[in-house]
Amino acid sequence: MTSAVSMTNIFKSYGEVKALDDVSFDLGSNEVVGLLGDNGAGKSTLIKILAGVTRADAGTMNINGQAIDPRGHTVARARRLGIETVFQDKSLGEKQPLWSNFFAGRHLTNRWGFIDVAAEMRVTREILGNILGLQGSNLQPETIAGTLSGGERQGVAIGRAMHFNSRIVVLDEPTTALSLREVDNVLAFVRRIKRDGKACIYISHNISHVHAVVDRFVIVDKGRIALDIPKNGTSLEELIGIMVDIAGGGDQARAGTHP
């Protein structure tokens, strides 16, 4: 399988905290990978580097066959290369209407930079009518994002990702705060990514959701890749066992330093 993303020897520190410590990560061009790991393991940091939001301290990166210096990567470039990200938090401008949230950073403009608001409203209305069980809600393009419920927010952020039809979709905790029906919608969306021949990185603390949709598990632990296994032959119970082991191993190590 050809590679959509290939990140090698990525380092990232925040002061004393080593958020990523020599991490290498690959994503096939039609693969769904589940990123798992404890709070603060470094999952979000990894995908933020991929999305151009955060700069790595060192490492190399290759997206869709194009070599990228991860220290000079930008959101605009990531989008051009087909990466669409739904971030864990702060994914919407709270005081802004939905239409401007959909098109933030990529407005439909004429050559002088004036926005075609009518067209953006139309597209937004279409997306709101089509996606993720928002049909019944009275969300309008003019609705201020800050008034949305947690589920509606995720729906909007994911709808944005779906609309821009990207080759690589990154979902960071997309199912927190969602009702069962909305979770099903998200999982169906991930399956559709797979069916359409695209790639996806799926981050979640809900192991059964991850297990249901991904091809491969990558477990991050304290800034390092602890395990990288294909789903084939790994049952949900085994996966949970492995996760517990890794978390437990961490505890023993910590206990060892404080006898």
Place this chain on the structure above:
Amino acid sequence: MRIGNVNCTIFLILGMVLGVFILLSPQTFLSPRIYLSYMSIIPFPAIVALGATFVIISGEIDLSFPSTMALSGFVFSLIFASGGHPLLGLLAALTVGALIGLINGLIVVKIGVPSIIATIGTQFFWSGFTMVVSSGLAINIVAIRDTVTHTFFVGRLFWGIPAQALWCLGLVAVLWLLLNRHVFGENIKFTGDSAQTARAMGIDVGRTKIGAFMLLGALTALSGSMVCMEMANWWPTQGEGYLLPVFAAVFVGGTSVFGGTGTIVGTLVGAMVIGMLEAGIISAGFSGFWTRMAYGLIVVGSVSIYAWMDRSRAKMQP
């Protein structure tokens, strides 16, 4: 919807202030003369306030525009007084204003100094600089009254309407488009809403903020040059009285102190309310000392109404 509410409120405030003045001194406020006089003075702080609106929406503040006004007015007057074409003087003044904005923006964005502190510093620096280069002496530019430039920017048109009032209205239209229909305006709002979200959406937060500071600088320079034309004079402390009325206009107009949202029309009406107070109070027979108290009441009162409106809206949400 929110903007609609805020704009309704500000028009209500304007109507109330006007109503009170008409009741207190009908002979003054029912004749057109006072309004013509308002139209000749209110545009100057209003144009600055329009620029300040962008900076505040972007989540920053700029306290250095009084000295920007002094320095750019000085550059304008100096060039004219030494025989240059007034348009050349204006162009130089606009450049100086934009450069001061650029420097403010760079200090805030690249060095990371909070804008409130950075611009206190630059306010002192540029007003001191202006004093030094002008030796503290005023510049008389009476000859400007005979130029076409003067007529074009501050001349009296039909029915004695001052040209600066039309300039101000034209700028309101252009800046409304810039804020509400242009990528720059959208980026300003997102940046002020949450710089982190804006960055994640691929918006260049630094450039956006620098752009806002530069816009304010250039608009301040335009206003400063127009004041010089109107008065046919430049004086070293020009712009000093503008600081509080300009912010009062922006906040009375309904622009959020917290950034992220704001209104151009609101700022214009805010500038009208603030600009009307002084003459209104004096012609109602009170001494000028009452003006400041009225400023204070209007500012605290209107901002409280907006805060209350915000909170009651938040309560309605699940």
